[in-house]
Amino acid sequence: MRRVFPALKAAAVAAVIALTPAASQAAGEAIHVPDTKFSFDGIFGTFDRASAQRGFQVYKEVCSACHSMRQLSYRHLTGIGLTAAQIEALASQFQVQDGPNDNGEMFERPARPSDRFRRPFANDAAARAANNGALPPDLSVMVKAREGGADYMHALLTGYADPPEGVSVMEGMYYNKYFPGHQIAMAPPINSDGQVTYADGTTATIDQMSKDVSTFLAWAAEPELEQRRAMGVRMIIFLSILGALVYAVKRKIWADVH
């Protein structure tokens, strides 16, 4: 009778593992998102700093025309390897509103590292008005907010194509292989090789820029990822040793009553 338990336990574990993604993927027909190889894949993966910095450049020169990243401050960019001096210089390029001053007036000043990323629009209505009625979503946690994460970002940015035979796309919309429903209001944002000029000499292909900005967005969504995984590895090693010791003590204590 005890025999049923190992089998049952295995079945239970397998079922939990098999069922939960099914639950979270319930939304919509599944579009297969191709797997992109990222530096931060796997348990020991880390963010490729150079790629993330190039990705930030893409965000700054392309995406930030429409997309805010309201959860991020310039000072956070130390996480992708910028120095304090670089961040200070970078922030000062942007004018942000501050105030009210002693006269009760709002005023513009250069941004400081502690300021949030400057937002492209004053509010959602202004963003819609400038974008054909569509609201460009905030990108701070976008990688965590979409099934497929960074793979999906890369696929989406490189997934623009002519609609297949018999598929018509509405006025002002674009066909994308990986967007749910395939019609997206965002015009292909990364659309020509050399759209940005990388300081480190990397060739700015559409694929490279898309991958870099996906890396940057992955970091922006989970800036704690490296610290988290490093702590996790130490934790598992510690618990495994502790577990072996505890189990040995348990066996010893129980030896005299079996």
Place this chain on the structure above:
Amino acid sequence: MAAGHHDSDEVSDASTGVHHLHDSKVKNPVLRWIDQRMPVISMIQLEYGSFPTPRNFNYFWNFGALAMITLAIMIATGVVLSMQYAANTMLAFDSVERIMRDVNYGWLLRYAHANGASMFFIVVYIHIWRGLYYGSYKTPRELLWMLGVVLFILMMATAFMGYVLPWGQMSFWGATVITNLFSALPLVGQHIVTWLWGGFSVDNPTLNRFFSLHYLLPFVIVGVTFLHVVALHITGSNNPLGIEPKTKKDTVPFHPYYTMKDSVGIVVYLIVFAVLVFFMPNYLGHPDNYIPANPLVTPAHIVPEWYFLPFYAILRAVPDKLGGVAMMGGALVVLFFLPWLDSSPVRSMRFRPIAKWLFLLWTVNFFVLTWVGGKPAEPPYIQIAQICTAYYFAYFLVILPLLAKFERPLPLPESIAAAVLPRRGGGPLPAGATAKPMEKA
């Protein structure tokens, strides 16, 4: 007692007064002084030290302790998180993200708390399963079982309200769907919904009260857990054989035997927990909850957290809204009556050759309900959910009441010791034969 002169006998009685103090066995004079006046140390020694516990627990008996540990972790992380969280629709989402980025180890606290909820349900589902398989709900443990069902329902309410707090899309729409269930009640339904919301839609007042209740209910859970343990320590634990201990040979003191065996389980539990928190913190969540709540955009599929899926499947299996709500509630309420629905006096399924397989089928059935709960409400999932719902109830309402009339249980062992200790020379165990240490896997 009049002021002034006292009777001499009375004075000496009051001055010595030994019989008013607890007869403490604690050696340390300071602790002894405390224990004589407030015998918590004696109580712990009695209830968790020398407490006689069946010697034959398997690792399924770890899960009560694991649930207790999880509750402690949830309260500890939750109290700290609430110091940084802002329960306001304009601020909630951003305050959670701030915890993730700018609060020292905030990501650890939040991921531990969010995954802790999943761990809590994994642990409690196994704990309940253990009770069902080994008949722990049967007399004299009916009240113990019912308090457990109360705890389960309180947990569900707490988890549901906790999931609303980050104010993402699934928070908002989950809250809308679940609170709307009450509108199915005739006459008063809509009024109850308005009352729950504190307005005419899920909005700031709803978030405020959910936060308040999410902070309150865990302490109610602590209280009911205390009663659960009090009830447990009156009847004593059930065990895999489902027979009561008869002599001292059938039991071991809780400490060090089960404190140690529970410790093994706790470390294994922490490893699983750590894998979730450190390597797949969002695996059990839904990506939509990283989109700020938007009352104007409904997600394509509103899915509850995984631990509610079986009950969500039952809800949607019934085409009628009120009927669905009644069935979902009934799926929990039926558990209260289980001690009286099961007519067999044999507790452990080990000795119930037919019930065992019907219960394992019920277990599979429960997994299938979980699976269909996450699927869209359309054929064939609806039909599968209906069949599974029927079996869920049939097991409790038809099979368990009637089965004992047909089933011939296997012979029960004469005692726990006789069943689990190695026999010498084939004969019954002579007294003292256990003295020699034996290794047993």
